Amino acid sequence: MRVLLMVFSVCAAAAVAGAQPPAPPAPAASTLDFEFFRTRVQPIFLAKRPGHARCITCHRTGTPRLIELKDGQTMWDEAQSRRNFEVWQRVVVPGDPEASRLLMHPLAKSAGGDVFHGGGRHWDSKADPEWQTLAAWVRTGTPAATTTQGSGLDFDVYRSRIEPIFLKERAPNEGAGMCIGCHARIATRLRLQPLSPGATTWTEAQSRQNFEVVQRVVVPGDPAASPLAIHPLATAAGGDAQHTGGKFWTSADHPEYQAVVTWIRSAAANPAAAARPAPTLDFAFFRERVQPIFLAKRPGHARCITCHRTGTPRLIELPAGQATWDEAQSRQNFEVWRRVVVPGDPEASRLLMHPLAKSVGGDVFHGGGRHWDSKSDPEWQTLAAWVRGETITRSSR
Numbered sequence: 001m002r003v004l005l006m007v008f009s010v011c012a013a014a015a016v017a018g019a020q021p022p023a024p025p026a027p028a029a030s031t032l033d034f035e036f037f038r039t040r041v042q043p044i045f046l047a048k049r050p051g052h053a054r055c056i057t058c059h060r061t062g063t064p065r066l067i068e069l070k071d072g073q074t075m076w077d078e079a080q081s082r083r084n085f086e087v088w089q090r091v092v093v094p095g096d097p098e099a100s101r102l103l104m105h106p107l108a109k110s111a112g113g114d115v116f117h118g119g120g121r122h123w124d125s126k127a128d129p130e131w132q133t134l135a136a137w138v139r140t141g142t143p144a145a146t147t148t149q150g151s152g153l154d155f156d157v158y159r160s161r162i163e164p165i166f167l168k169e170r171a172p173n174e175g176a177g178m179c180i181g182c183h184a185r186i187a188t189r190l191r192l193q194p195l196s197p198g199a200t201t202w203t204e205a206q207s208r209q210n211f212e213v214v215q216r217v218v219v220p221g222d223p224a225a226s227p228l229a230i231h232p233l234a235t236a237a238g239g240d241a242q243h244t245g246g247k248f249w250t251s252a253d254h255p256e257y258q259a260v261v262t263w264i265r266s267a268a269a270n271p272a273a274a275a276r277p278a279p280t281l282d283f284a285f286f287r288e289r290v291q292p293i294f295l296a297k298r299p300g301h302a303r304c305i306t307c308h309r310t311g312t313p314r315l316i317e318l319p320a321g322q323a324t325w326d327e328a329q330s331r332q333n334f335e336v337w338r339r340v341v342v343p344g345d346p347e348a349s350r351l352l353m354h355p356l357a358k359s360v361g362g363d364v365f366h367g368g369g370r371h372w373d374s375k376s377d378p379e380w381q382t383l384a385a386w387v388r389g390e391t392i393t394r395s396s397r
């Protein structure tokens with residue numbers, strides 16, 4: 001009977017999920033961590049969640065398949081775990097939890113989950129500890145498209161020469177402190193892994209994650225176009241105008257700057273690895289959909305405008321009796337607030353990550369508190385749509 005049910009669900013799914021992309025081919029040699037899978041992922045397949053059958057109940061016969069446990073056996077042995085690992089790594093995209101069916105299939109649709117799962121929704125939100133564990137596992141893998149080979153940037157040089165820069169203790173007059181002090185805590189494209197408790201450096205897996213992230217602020221072959229080189233460099237020495245974290249290198253002779261430049265130059269310019277063009281932020285979308293969020297009242301919180309009409313980033317003060325900003329005022333707001341977002345990248349944008357709960361990835365501190373508990377909050381989603389370049393009228397383009 002159950003077999004029949006499975007077959008039926010699978011057919012239904014095939015029809016419903018027709019628009020989904022096909023399974024990515026299994027990587028030749030997985031970079032995903034097997035031990036992590038064995039000890040932390042597998043227990044999730046066996047756990048009981050109220051209102052749901054266990055994953056194993058269906059998946060010992062359905063796909064992706066889990067090895068059936070013999071009577072009295074409470075966990076898979078090493079060889080069985082290897083077989084589970086081979087099968088289940090095919091439903092994840094190494095490095096990218098949100099592209100992984102393992103995470104998105106059983107996730108509530110309201111939190112971004114896939115359109116259909118024959119087994120129901122086991123997690124209401126990405127903040128669920130099980131979801132987070134699976135995400136951590138997926139992140140142990142290296143994304144295929146951005147491996148060392150893809151960008152031409154050398155991982156070993158990165159690990160031995162570049163990464164120590166982020167961990168170096170700084171003198172009082174040297175920038176605004178250790179790079180990691182801010183860059184593991186605040187949303188920017190350079191979002192480094194926090195160090196594990198007690199650790200003084202990153203593990204190889206963490207370094208690989210950092211490496212992926214650092215590539216987003218590097219243009220292979222072109223130091224002058226790479227924020228990693230010009231952001232911490234003094235303007236007078238060829239750096240860009242401003243870095244919130246301060247200027248660390250007063251001259252181009254600084255050994256850290258030299259190490260960064262040598263590393264970036266050693267990678268041939270590679271158009272395929274060049275950053276995707278960032279989307280344009282739509283002013284009308286900002287005026288109509290983003291600005292109301294600055295004025296809205298959320299229980300337990302002051303409105304954004306209450307603090308930000310005097311603090312930075314600044315919002316124009318509304319004259320008494322005026323319910324919203326006029327065109328010119330909206331333009332001024334737009335110019336200021338676009339500076340706290342990274343077009344195309346909501347999770348690197350302080351506008352979204354500063355007021356977001358820390359448990360779901362928000363920045364370490366916001367003077368104004370946490371206005372959103374989850375990224376599925378409709379306001380957060382609206383801001384994300386703006387950052388991704390959504391426009392207010394499709395016909396206007």
Ligand code: HEC
Pocket residue numbers: 006009010013023044045052053054055056057058059062063064091101102103105106116117118119120122
């Ligand atoms: C009540 C039975 C049932 C339970 C319980 C169940 N599943 Fe499923 N699952 C299915 C069926 C049926 C399919 C195939 C149809 C589909 O894609 O939804 C499926 C498909 C999947 C897929 C997609 C496979 C692919 O190739 O696209 C993943 C991933 C998945 N399940 C993971 C899980 C996880 C993880 C759990 C436990 C948290 C779980 N399932 C619990 C029945 C179940």
Ligand code: HEC
Pocket residue numbers: 165166175176177178179180181182183186188189190217227228229231232242243244245246248342348
């Ligand atoms: C006091 C906090 C702080 C410190 C310390 C700090 N930064 Fe930053 N950094 C920021 C903030 C905030 C931003 C985003 C705003 C900006 O670009 O100024 C940023 C942006 C950057 C960017 C561009 C990121 C992007 O999204 O484009 C790079 C690259 C960078 N920092 C490198 C470094 C390096 C290297 C160090 C250490 C030598 C460092 N930072 C130290 C706060 C800091």
Ligand code: HEC
Pocket residue numbers: 293294301302303304305306307308311312313340350351352354355365366367368369371
């Ligand atoms: C109770 C006062 C208060 C409220 C309400 C408030 N903020 Fe803030 N906000 C601050 C303070 C103080 C800072 C500066 C310190 C910091 O970075 O947290 C700040 C900083 C920020 C920053 C970082 C700016 C930067 O350059 O790094 C952003 C983005 C931000 N707020 C967005 C918002 C949004 C959006 C809302 C409404 C959802 C909001 N704030 C509500 C007080 C507030």
